[in-house]
Amino acid sequence: MQKSTQNKNCIIIATPAKIIRTQNSIMKAILCSFALIAGLLICPSITNAQRVNINPTLLSFNAAAGERSSQTITIVNISNERQVFQLSLGDWLRDSLGNHQYLKAGTLSRSCADWIKLDNSFIEIEPRASKEVRVTLNAPADTLMLKEMKWAMLFVQNVKEQENSKKKKGKVNAVINEIFRFGIHLYQIPPGVHNYEAKAIDLRPDQSIKGSYNFFVRNTGNIMLQCQARLELTNMETGEEIKLERIEFPIFPDANRTIPLAIPANLKKGRYSALAMLEYHDDMPLEAIEMTIEIK
Known part of the structure; x- marks a missing residue:
């Protein structure tokens, strides 16, 4: 027909x-760089988004059963102000059209978020300075859990500190905070996969x-x-x-x-x-x- x-x-x-x-x-x-920073920018300014540099934007682990593997990411504060960052883990996938969907850590059967440990989930960085964060994957000893590729997302989000502002009696001060959230792809590909x-x-x-x-x-x-x-x-x-x-x-x-x-x-x-x-x-x-x- x-x-x-x-x-x-x-x-x-x-x-x-x-x-x-x-x-x-x-x-x-x-060689595709699909691991470019996946940003959820709650601010339309690209210039402001460039106040931080994160490298690398993809961590690929190849841990066998029972092994521990560590890598580091570097967060650079390229602004003129001290910045505070919070790190967290989550799940993600691509739908049939390639759009990213973000989920709570451990939601997907192929998630490795529960295997990931951070040496610091809350960091402060002075202006024009940098800090490293160690990311460790602890592969389970059960070989049945390492028969396939797994993945997760490491989120880095800036935290705006509340500043004491002078208020006049009867006046309300409106404060607009710019929040930036960056995603680092985490892949775990066991040997033999x-x-x-x-x-x-x-x-x-x-x-x-x-x-x-x-x-x-x-x-x-x-x-x-x-x-x-x-x-x-x-x-x-x-x-x-x-x-x-x-x-x-x-x-x-x-x-x-x-x-x-x-x-x-x-x-x-x-x-x-x-x-x-x-x-x-x-x-x-x-x-x-x-x-x-x-x-x-």
């Missing part, structure tokens, strides 16, 4: 997609966005993947190939992602083979789904 969507100047008719799996021999190592595997599930027209197709993929392995998705169009009459830009994204184990792939608005009329491809590791097969679309 064919599906069609109405574009502004054309009608797109799509036949059902078919899944293709081939060996990928061209993919280069993908390296099952890189993903599947292309489906390719369907987006019913709400004209000229866009949703590429559904799933991480079926036991470790986070750094993926690339792309769409190639081939005119079935002329053989002309159109290769669209790659979209890079991470995906947690057992998670699904929906990747929007848009066809060019100025695509010439005709029948096209649309090939959506998923690349996720140099040594693993490329996943692909092909379907036919017609531009009228």
